[in-house]
Amino acid sequence: QVQLEESGPGLVKPSETLSLTCTVSGGPITTYKWSWIRQPPGKGLEYIGYIDYSGYTDYNPSLRSRLIISMDTSKNQFSLKLSSVTAADTAVYYCARYWSALDFWGRGTTVAVSS
Amino acid sequence: EIVLTQSPDTLSLSPGETATLSCRASQSVGSIYFAWYQQKPGQTPRLLIYGVSIRATGIPDRFSGSGSGTDFTLTINRLEPEDFAVYYCQQYNFLPLTFGGGTKVEI
Numbered sequence: 001q002v003q004l005e006e007s008g009p010g011l012v013k014p015s016e017t018l019s020l021t022c023t024v025s026g027g028p029i030t031t032y033k034w035s036w037i038r039q040p041p042g043k044g045l046e047y048i049g050y051i052d053y054s055g056y057t058d059y060n061p062s063l064r065s066r067l068i069i070s071m072d073t074s075k076n077q078f079s080l081k082l083s084s085v086t087a088a089d090t091a092v093y094y095c096a097r098y099w100s101a102l103d104f105w106g107r108g109t110t111v112a113v114s115s
Numbered sequence: 116e117i118v119l120t121q122s123p124d125t126l127s128l129s130p131g132e133t134a135t136l137s138c139r140a141s142q143s144v145g146s147i148y149f150a151w152y153q154q155k156p157g158q159t160p161r162l163l164i165y166g167v168s169i170r171a172t173g174i175p176d177r178f179s180g181s182g183s184g185t186d187f188t189l190t191i192n193r194l195e196p197e198d199f200a201v202y203y204c205q206q207y208n209f210l211p212l213t214f215g216g217g218t219k220v221e222i
Contacts, residue, residue: 035212037160045152045160045203047212060211061116094159101150101165101207108159 002026004095004106012089012113018082022095022106029053029071033098034078036069038091039108046091050098051078085113117141119204119215126220134191136218138182138204146183148208154217155200163202164189191220 008020022034036048049059051069059067063082071078082089090113096102118141126134136151151164162171164180167187177192191198199222204215 044217045205045214047214050212058210098207098212100169100171101148101162101205102152102160103162103165103171105159105161 002097002104004097004104006093006095006106006109008093008109008111010110010112012085012111013115014086014113015084018080018085018089018111018113020080020093020095020109020111021077022079024076024078024097028073029076029078030073034071035096035098035102036080037094037096037102038089039094040088040091048080048082048093087113089113116211117144117206117209117213119206119213121202121204121215121218123218124216126218127222128194128220129222130194130196132194134189134194134198134220136189136191136202136204136220138187138189138215140185140187140206143184144206144208148206149180149182149187150205150207151178151180151189152203152205153198153200154203160203194220196222 003025012018030053033050033052035050051057066083068081092108094108095106097104120139122137149167152160154160168180179190201217201219
């Protein structure tokens, strides 16, 4: 059974960079696609982007200029870096496997942007 | 970007009834790459349906999906107390992936 777990700081200052890591267990990360999704408080789901086994990435156009998604196959992890954050980036951030739609999800990690 | 519009925003029903949730796309998304998710308060979204009508592992057969092109439907027969939640549709045929705004099924 594939399991995903997000990790990273729960608080980031405005204008700084939000960095999160998703650790995958139960299977190699060198298969499938791996995605980030976020959910602002009280709102719906927003696709952030994905990275696949070849390192190909796709980013939500609304975030593309601030976003980098990368992969570390030696650690079976993939990561998100979102720069120049504002309060609008406050959300629960989820990582998920993208295969038959988004079929396995992490529990999510809450990130607040505040000084 | 394909915009998905879900209706209604809220559906008030009783256990045992049937819920019919709709999702309309701003342009055709075909007939394959469409999914539905369930999210309960404080929990992670769970994949219910993918490929328009294929139930994910462990999803009971009272959940069914249908549709093609721009109109998709999630039907929940014989509502159980644990089915009261928010449901999101999603298309994954075109990038960026997009979600609908959600339908809350409440008692």
